[in-house]
Amino acid sequence: MIWFLRVFFTIVLVSMLCVTSWASMQCPLWDIPGSVGGHPWFIATLFDTYWAFLTFYCWVAYKERSWLGRIGWLLGTLLLGNIAMAVYMLIQLFRVPANARMEDLLLRRP
Incomplete structure (x- = not known):
């Protein structure tokens, strides 16, 4: 399962970097x-997206032990969205062995 998640979040990261780069070359975000x-659907999608970011961040806040790490990942998640989330997941996934259990990934280490 860990290998699958490593591949999955690598695909998420690469695809988000590609689509964000492409969109940035088409027009600036502020345009x-x-x-x-x-x-209304743009606004609803933004609400949905940011609530999902904050839901993911609840787990990040649990995993991170320092306030600096918690604040840094909050800012990263709110500013970069799925790019930051994929980076966080890849860091976590490469800290555990490939044969680790899901508990090893999801729970805070002592």
């Missing part, structure tokens, strides 16, 4: 037309 930025 989103008002008709898009004010659209």
